[in-house]
Amino acid sequence: MSSTRDIDALIDLMARLPGLGPRSARRAVLHLIRKRALLLTPLADMMQTVAATARECINCGNVGTADICDICTSEKRANGEICVVEDVADLWAMERSGVFKGRYHVLGGTLSALDAIGPQELRIPRLLDRVRDEAVSEVILALNATIDGQTTAHYIADQLEGQVRLTSLAQGVPIGGELDYLDDGTITAAMRARKSI
Amino acid sequence: MSSTRDIDALIDLMARLPGLGPRSARRAVLHLIRKRALLLTPLADMMQTVAATARECINCGNVGTADICDICTSEKRANGEICVVEDVADLWAMERSGVFKGRYHVLGGTLSALDAIGPQELRIPRLLDRVRDEAVSEVILALNATIDGQTTAHYIADQLEGQVRLTSLAQGVPIGGELDYLDDGTITAAMRARKSI
Structure with missing residues (x-):
């Protein structure tokens, strides 16, 4: 199904998180789509921010x-x-x-x-x-x-x-x-x- | 700690997914930061895509x-x-x-x-x-x-x-x-x- 390709890709990525398997990843993605404005968009934005800014402290590794x-x-x-x-x-x-x-x-x-x-x-x-x-x-x-x-x-x-x-x-x-x-x-x-x- | 504010915010958002609590959200976020190029960035991008494109079928609700x-x-x-x-x-x-x-x-x-x-x-x-x-x-x-x-x-x-x-x-x-x-x-x-x- 071509038009659900992105949703399937998102499920596959979520399933690679520790503590989530394919079934809970599907549940999480459906939840995200239902709470688009409250959860999905803020989460995507915050992930972008953290991906751009997170780094290891060169002194202690934190x-x-x-x-x-x-x-x-x-x-x-x-x-x-x-x-x-x-x-x-x-x-x-x-x-x-x-x-x-x-x-x-x-x-x-x-x-x-x-x-x-x-x-x-x-x-x-x-x-x-x-x-x-x-x-x-x-x-x-x-x-x-x-x-x-x-x-x-x-x-x-x-x-x-x-x-x-x-x-x-x-x-x-x-x-x-x-x-x-x-x-x-x-x-x-x-x-x-x-x-x- | 101001400089971990974004990371804390990401943990809070992740903890709102079904199947994840505060502890597993922390674990997931650390995992994401470690796998930034392989997982965090693709996941953030795919969430943006799905947030922008996902919709309910007006015929069947899929x-x-x-x-x-x-x-x-x-x-x-x-x-x-x-x-x-x-x-x-x-x-x-x-x-x-x-x-x-x-x-x-x-x-x-x-x-x-x-x-x-x-x-x-x-x-x-x-x-x-x-x-x-x-x-x-x-x-x-x-x-x-x-x-x-x-x-x-x-x-x-x-x-x-x-x-x-x-x-x-x-x-x-x-x-x-x-x-x-x-x-x-x-x-x-x-x-x-x-x-x-």
């Missing part, structure tokens, strides 16, 4: 609309603490809890021998530079409590040993759990009870 | 990009059969099965005294016109097997009685279905409509 993100430019966040997370989703989860007042460093993944991801593939060299160049008093390794996350934490701890106070989130993060899926209270409790490595 | 949809304009589909469905999603489901070769009529809902939806709020008068004006031999009432769906089917059957052959979908055990998981009503219907092997 996602924002400037070369250096708000957290890295805010003087209020320069308290000497850097919280190392795997992913921007983890940074967002941490920010939602509101417990951490310092700056972040987003690795962009974890070390993985299987996937041939070494320190150079992550943002680890940049972290070592920051610890040397910025006035950093503490590095909090807030990596996921998975095997790869903890391997990465150990590697970074080895690299930074003796240069800075190193801490990790308290136990309270469930084994095998991921930050993005934790509730704010658990993140807050784990953050408050962080301990020296 | 969604397409022309005033009269492809099914209504196709001479091949003019076999005298009209399949009445509640919703465009039902029309799409029927088309995927490929079993029906005629045309459709999308009501846009069901009669509902509670929600004050009468025949005028649906596309029922237009259906009566079509039966009178087009060479219609059979109307298949493919409405959902819910109370409202069946009430609507009965109402339409009353209106069209004597003018045309009226049928409804067979009720029974779904293909691949297990008796143990079926509701009593379905088993009763399948038993009553049992057929010789």
Whole structure:
């Protein structure tokens, strides 16, 4: 059907989003067409805006609309603490809890021998530079409590040993759990009870 | 954070899609930002296109990009059969099965005294016109097997009685279905409509 080609194309694109399959993509597209002025047009416009402006912070790897993100430019966040997370989703989860007042460093993944991801593939060299160049008093390794996350934490701890106070989130993060899926209270409790490595 | 305002706005809009909540909207938006060229930009463009072109067929209520949809304009589909469905999603489901070769009529809902939806709020008068004006031999009432769906089917059957052959979908055990998981009503219907092997 030639005249529904665009609608079919939109369904195919929507089905590639995480959490949506073909059936829910069809449902979403029908919903969008019904709410054209209220939802479809604003969503398309905002996607254009974000596609044009979103970029990674060259300092910490956070996602924002400037070369250096708000957290890295805010003087209020320069308290000497850097919280190392795997992913921007983890940074967002941490920010939602509101417990951490310092700056972040987003690795962009974890070390993985299987996937041939070494320190150079992550943002680890940049972290070592920051610890040397910025006035950093503490590095909090807030990596996921998975095997790869903890391997990465150990590697970074080895690299930074003796240069800075190193801490990790308290136990309270469930084994095998991921930050993005934790509730704010658990993140807050784990953050408050962080301990020296 | 002012520079993530657009990203937050995009997350809020995405969270209004059926099947997505705040958490999955955040995940989807991060995915979109990471796949900017491959997914975010094409999706935004396609949404613009669909927002500009999608419209309801003035004849049957199907969604397409022309005033009269492809099914209504196709001479091949003019076999005298009209399949009445509640919703465009039902029309799409029927088309995927490929079993029906005629045309459709999308009501846009069901009669509902509670929600004050009468025949005028649906596309029922237009259906009566079509039966009178087009060479219609059979109307298949493919409405959902819910109370409202069946009430609507009965109402339409009353209106069209004597003018045309009226049928409804067979009720029974779904293909691949297990008796143990079926509701009593379905088993009763399948038993009553049992057929010789």
